[in-house]
Amino acid sequence: MRRNPGVWIAALVAIAVMTAGCGTQKMGDNGGTSTETGAASSLPAGDLLTEAATGEASPGATVAGTLSGARTSGAPTQAGGSSAVARTASDRGVTKDQITLGILATNEATFSSLGYTYEGKKHEQVIKPFVDEINERGGINGRKLVVKITRYNPLVTDEMNSACVAQAEDLKVFASISPAGFWGDAEVCMSTKGTPLVTGNNSSADTNYRREKGWTHQTLMTKDRMAKDWVDWMIATGQASPKNKNGVVYTDVPEDRQFVNEVFIPYMKQRGLKITDVMAFSYSGPSADTSATEASSGVLKFKADGVDLVWPVTNFLQWYLFLQQADAAAYHPKYSGTDLGLISTDATSMYPASQWEGVTAITAMRTGEVLDGTMPKHEAFKECYRVYQAHGEKIGPDPDDASKLDGTEIGNVSFYCEHIALFAEVAKRAGTNPTRRSFLAAFDGLGTWSSRVAMTDKLSFAKGKVDGADNFAVVKWQANCTAGGGCYRQVEGFRKGTW
Numbered sequence: 444m445r446r447n448p449g450v451w452i453a454a455l456v457a458i459a460v461m462t463a464g465c466g467t468q469k470m471g472d473n474g475g476t477s478t479e480t481g482a483a484s485s486l487p488a489g490d491l492l493t494e495a496a497t498g499e500a501s502p503g504a505t506v507a508g509t510l511s512g513a514r515t516s517g518a519p520t521q522a523g524g525s526s527a528v529a530r531t532a533s534d535r536g537v538t539k540d541q542i543t544l545g546i547l548a549t550n551e552a553t554f555s556s557l558g559y560t561y562e563g564k565k566h567e568q569v570i571k572p573f574v575d576e577i578n579e580r581g582g583i584n585g586r587k588l589v590v591k592i593t594r595y596n597p598l599v600t601d602e603m604n605s606a607c608v609a610q611a612e613d614l615k616v617f618a619s620i621s622p623a624g625f626w627g628d629a630e631v632c633m634s635t636k637g638t639p640l641v642t643g644n645n646s647s648a649d650t651n652y653r654r655e656k657g658w659t660h661q662t663l664m665t666k667d668r669m670a671k672d673w674v675d676w677m678i679a680t681g682q683a684s685p686k687n688k689n690g691v692v693y694t695d696v697p698e699d700r701q702f703v704n705e706v707f708i709p710y711m712k713q714r715g716l717k718i719t720d721v722m723a724f725s726y727s728g729p730s731a732d733t734s735a736t737e738a739s740s741g742v743l744k745f746k747a748d749g750v751d752l753v754w755p756v757t758n759f760l761q762w763y764l765f766l767q768q769a770d771a772a773a774y775h776p777k778y779s780g781t782d783l784g785l786i787s788t789d790a791t792s793m794y795p796a797s798q799w800e801g802v803t804a805i806t807a808m809r810t811g812e813v814l815d816g817t818m819p820k821h822e823a824f825k826e827c828y829r830v831y832q833a834h835g836e837k838i839g840p841d842p843d844d845a846s847k848l849d850g851t852e853i854g855n856v857s858f859y860c861e862h863i864a865l866f867a868e869v870a871k872r873a874g875t876n877p878t879r880r881s882f883l884a885a886f887d888g889l890g891t892w893s894s895r896v897a898m899t900d901k902l903s904f905a906k907g908k909v910d911g912a913d914n915f916a917v918v919k920w921q922a923n924c925t926a927g928g929g930c931y932r933q934v935e936g937f938r939k940g941t942w
Contacts, residue, residue, distance in 0.1 A: 533876035536617030545616030572834035603629030611636035634658035780804035796922035816847025827860035
């Protein structure tokens with residue numbers, strides 16, 4: 444087959460875990476490839492949420508090459524700089540004339556072993572218009588923006604860790620951008636290598652604050668805030684109450700084990716909800732056979748114990764296997780979902796309608812605003828697309844259905860436009876001669892940010908707050924709304940969460 448658009452988009456944007464295998468308990472009361480290499484240089488990670496974000500590190504060597512071009516367009520106010528201060532090589536990835544941004548990109552061949560191929564534009568082609576626009580406007584405080592891409596397979600932990608090392612030590616970037624597919628210890632690695640990371644991932648608060656010490660800023664909510672908003676919303680809408688027998692399904696990776704057992708379940712109990720069963724898929728790689736076997740055991744246990752409301756905190760692919768096994772066992776509890784594991788995105792297009800029809804979920808993303816294969820209509824995307832077109836690009840047709848637009852390309856345009864603009868604004872605020880610590884301090888003072896935010900509603904950052912999204916929308920799943928199966932439609936617009 445050529446590709447499955449719904450699964451491919453979700454996999455590109457975020458594969459928090461691709462896992463297999465499960466234990467059920469009853470509750471009472473790396474190898475990535477880079478464009479260039481260079482000498483190693485790093486800044487030891489400190490606790491930037493408590494330290495003053497100041498100081499200068501040794502400058503890194505210049506990395507040659509850039510994504511360049513020459514077309515004019517209306518640009519955001521990211522260029523500039525003070526002529527009163529001479530530019531110097533102020534930190535790793537910063538020379539007198541250039542600043543180097545790293546891109547951690549999912550390898551396009553990642554899913555070929557699963558039968559999916561991608562025939563659309565490569566990351567370089569999608570990124571180029573947004574880099575060109577900045578450089579045409581004078582760069583970042585007078586420096587040319589240089590981009591260095593490292594590809595990795597999100598299904599292979601060693602490749603992600605190698606990509607981290609390549610960005611920090613070989614390419615010596617000033618900061619990096621990554622989609623949510625770059626996760627777990629690989630994300631923590633960027634912090635230990637002293638590399639500021641701007642990501643579309645949603646890590647837990649424990650990861651962001653204790654393990655990464657403020658080096659990573661994410662545009663989604665932390666898992667903790669999203670989960671607590673979810674519990675509050677379920678109770679407020681009458682979908683959950685102390686009468687329910689609740690079951691929780693998660694994936695047993697270190698981050699989620701801590702999050703579920705120390706944050707999510709305790710908060711459910713604090714709000715008066717009773718936990719009957721907890722099922723944990725174990726992590727051992729993308730083995731559907733193992734996951735299906737364990738899902739079957741978990742389903743039978745939930746059914747036997749009378750669990751009537753199931754809370755998925757696992758990834759969307761393992762959750763699909765759970766639903767298949769529930770169907771086979773004629774088990775039909777109530778469900779809901781969130782951004783945790785992409786359950787509230789259209790990665791769920793293939794879910795069985797007998798299980799998922801009418802399920803509501805909350806999401807910080809713009810899921811369900813437009814039909815599959817059509818152009819987003821919100822102003823942030825329109826601005827992004829104006830830049831894209833001004834530099835000679837346009838969204839191509841879906842390779843499998845020429846009547847639709849390429850959803851993967853739309854997703855990549857949205858992601859790169861937003862995250863490059865965010866990086867550029869913060870880098871500008873970091874001063875004429877920025878350091879990685881002054882860059883992080885500039886994030887502290889950013890406040891509310893909505894320019895070109897195409898993936899979510901507006902963002903906010905402050906000292907001690909490294910996750911941007913604050914608002915969530917409500918979506919409802921329906922079967923047969925696209926050729927690929929079911930999808931969500933937004934039924935309530937964005938509102939501020941309680942956390």
